[in-house]
Each structure stands twice: as structure tokens, then as C-alpha cells.
Amino acid sequence: MPSQLRLAVDAMGGDLGPRSVVPACARFLQRFPPAELQLYGPPTKLRPLMGAYAPELTRRLRLVHCEQVVTQHCSPVQALRRGRESSMAEALRAVGSGEADAMVTSGNTGALLALSRNILGTLDGIRRPALGKSVPSQNGSCFLLDLGANIDCSAEDLQNFARMGIEAQRAHTGQQQLRVALLNIGAEAGKGPGEIRRAGELLEADPQINYAGFVEGHDIFTGDVDVVVCDGLMGNVAIKAAEGVIRLIGHKPFTLEATGPVKRFFGQLAINLLRKWRTNVEPSRYNGASFLGVKGNVVKSHGGASSEAFYRAMITAKECAEANLADRLVSAMVRARD
Incomplete structure (x- = not known):
């Protein structure tokens, strides 16, 4: 330091x-x-x-x-x-x-x-540096990489991304035992392009990596895994799609249609909670990706x-x-x- x-x-x-x-x-x-x-x-x-x-x-x-x-x-x-x-x-x-x-x-x-x-x-x-950053999840954060630096990645590149993502997330959270997953079009072992399937085999055989298998886009934010690895195209699309949804919610006005004092009370309470959540996950709060x-x-x-x-x-x-x-x-x- x-x-x-x-x-x-x-x-x-x-x-x-x-x-x-x-x-x-x-x-x-x-x-x-x-x-x-x-x-x-x-x-x-x-x-x-x-x-x-x-x-x-x-x-x-x-x-x-x-x-x-x-x-x-x-x-x-x-x-x-x-x-x-x-x-x-x-x-x-x-x-x-x-x-x-x-x-x-x-x-x-x-x-x-x-x-x-x-x-x-x-x-x-x-061989290829990667862009990565921690994004909020249900249980804390998940480190996602690559976010757009590399479109065409080999299985060996993805394995190295996993190694670097683990160390970056350890530095970010202080946790040592981290679960690592590969972003894919499905969680089943036979799905996805050949290089991603081969990367899964490399991570499974790596004794230094706690490999949790394939995950889909929504799993990035559930807290079930700590590091998610993908090529730059998938990572960039995933993070920008998530940011787009958050901004859409941010631009939508929260209104009350309920009548009656009890319904209006709980409706206003829900709106206040949504506004607080929206502030906490605003993409600008998590800006900045590391070139690993x-x-x-x-x-x-x-x-x-x-x-x-x-x-x-x-x-x-x-x-x-x-x-x-x-x-x-x-x-x-x-x-x-x-």
C-alpha cells in the first residue's frame, strides 16, 4: 500500500x-x-x-x-x-x-x-489482458470479466481470466474461498460454444480454482458465485443490459394508484424502498473497471x-x-x- x-x-x-x-x-x-x-x-x-x-x-x-x-x-x-x-x-x-x-x-x-x-x-x-469489476449481488458482490477488451478468447484465456478475477475479488472482499463460474447460454454441461466447454474442463481440472460450472446472465447477481468469467462480447452485453434495466427503472416515475389510507401508506412505503434500492444500484456508483x-x-x-x-x-x-x-x-x- x-x-x-x-x-x-x-x-x-x-x-x-x-x-x-x-x-x-x-x-x-x-x-x-x-x-x-x-x-x-x-x-x-x-x-x-x-x-x-x-x-x-x-x-x-x-x-x-x-x-x-x-x-x-x-x-x-x-x-x-x-x-x-x-x-x-x-x-x-x-x-x-x-x-x-x-x-x-x-x-x-x-x-x-x-x-x-x-x-x-x-x-x-x-496473452490477453481483461477488463473486470465487482458488481453488486444479493450477498455482496460478484467480479465479472471480461467486460469488452477481448472478443475472441481461447479456453486458456478464460482460465487466466478466472485466475486474475479470483485475485481481484480477494483484494476487493478479503474472502479467500471464492466460487468461480463460466457465463454460458445454459447451465447444462453440453451447452455453449466449444471453447467455453473446453474452458469448463480446464477450470474443473485446476486445483487452485473452486469451479461451480456454467451460469446464465441472471446468476451474476444472485450471490451464488463470486467470480463470473466470459469473453468480452458476452460480458459487455451482460453488464450494459443490466445497467439499462436499472436506468429504465430510474426513469420510470413511481406513482400511487391505491385508494384508502392503509393501501396508500403501504404503497408509499414500497415506493420509498424502491427509491432507496435504485440509488444503491445506480450504475454510476460502480463505475471503473480494472485492466487485469x-x-x-x-x-x-x-x-x-x-x-x-x-x-x-x-x-x-x-x-x-x-x-x-x-x-x-x-x-x-x-x-x-x-
Whole structure:
């Protein structure tokens, strides 16, 4: 755990860019007085936004001049060829050099994956890094990965995702005995694509993994398993579908149609409980996914993140740094080879 937290923040990623990032940084510094932030982007765009905050906050917010920006439409190849001096790349270099304990960005996922692999490198034995995060479940949380970094995954990739997901969930919850499942179109052993079935065989034979079999999308949130593994397409669809349902509930007004004082009393009580539940599972509260498998703590925020959501991603980066997650993953992969 770092004695003084230092985060590198890419100010130019996502749909809102500095408009969401700078207020989130100010809020983060206010809540965590020992922390220091390095903010990467064009000073001409950042300084006017910083002027709204007290000097004692901005003294712990160091601007790093970067005019080059990786856009949301930039391909991984373009990011490697033309984005090597971008705010995203420089924030990654700060992690690689040890100047920062973690970095966070709302930028392009494909570009972030390409630049992370190029600048930081991957852990021994990891062919493909994965995006993962803890999502709320009935009994606490479940770690879901991959959330969109890899579409075509081999059985061996999925096995490595499971190993990394276990260590990430241990860091998040402190629990050691975790149940691991593969996301599939059914719980029956014979269902699903060949690589998923083969991954099931690998996990079943792995003595370091408590494998619980196949699960379906709704099982992610029941609390029956602690880590759910899938390829990036399935994971991205699953998490965004869940977020969409929660937002739909959030946009639907709660109304009372019951008549009579008793029915209206219990109806209002139910509405208050639903509103509380809706607040607790609001997707912005769980923003921020970790790039597992690169040599450093890298956190990806949602591209459309509001200031509140980006702040939550910074909290995720803080937790990764304090848990020494990247180093723990190195140890986990060494144990897997032994």
C-alpha cells in the first residue's frame, strides 16, 4: 500500500472530457487529503476549469502538458502510431515509471488496451489482458470479466481470466474461498460454444480454482458465485443490459394508484424502498473497471461518465493501488505455474 497515494488522470478521454474529470478530481482531493493527482491534457483547457476550486486543492493537482489526444474513434493501430505522446499514453508512462500508483481514463477501450500492452507490458503467461469489476449481488458482490477488451478468447484465456478475477475479488472482499463460474447460454454441461466447454474442463481440472460450472446472465447477481468469467462480447452485453434495466427503472416515475389510507401508506412505503434500492444500484456508483494482466494498475471509466461516475472510477483506482493489485496478480500467475 503506497504511503501517499498518487494517481495519474487522463483528462481528455470520454464524451465529456475535462468537464467531468476536473470536478471529480477536486472532489477526490477534498475527500482524501494525502492524495496527489497528476492531470494530463492541454493546460489551456484545464486551467479555466481548475480556477473554480480553492488553491489548497489545486496545489495537489499537478498539470502535465499534453496536447495530443486519443479520440473515441481512434483505432488501436492509430493509437500506437499517432498517440504515443497523448494524455492517455503519458498517464500510462507515469504508472510504468513509478511516478503514479495507478491511472484512470474514460478513453477509448481498444486504444487503452493497445497502449497499455505497449507501454507497460503484460504479465508472464497472460496473452490477453481483461477488463473486470465487482458488481453488486444479493450477498455482496460478484467480479465479472471480461467486460469488452477481448472478443475472441481461447479456453486458456478464460482460465487466466478466472485466475486474475479470483485475485481481484480477494483484494476487493478479503474472502479467500471464492466460487468461480463460466457465463454460458445454459447451465447444462453440453451447452455453449466449444471453447467455453473446453474452458469448463480446464477450470474443473485446476486445483487452485473452486469451479461451480456454467451460469446464465441472471446468476451474476444472485450471490451464488463470486467470480463470473466470459469473453468480452458476452460480458459487455451482460453488464450494459443490466445497467439499462436499472436506468429504465430510474426513469420510470413511481406513482400511487391505491385508494384508502392503509393501501396508500403501504404503497408509499414500497415506493420509498424502491427509491432507496435504485440509488444503491445506480450504475454510476460502480463505475471503473480494472485492466487485469498489464504491469500496473490501470482503470477504465465509462466513456459517457458524468463527474460522479468518474469520481467513482478514481475510487476504484485508489482501491487497486492500496491493494497492490498489479503485484498481487503477478504472484497469482506465478502460483498458477507452480
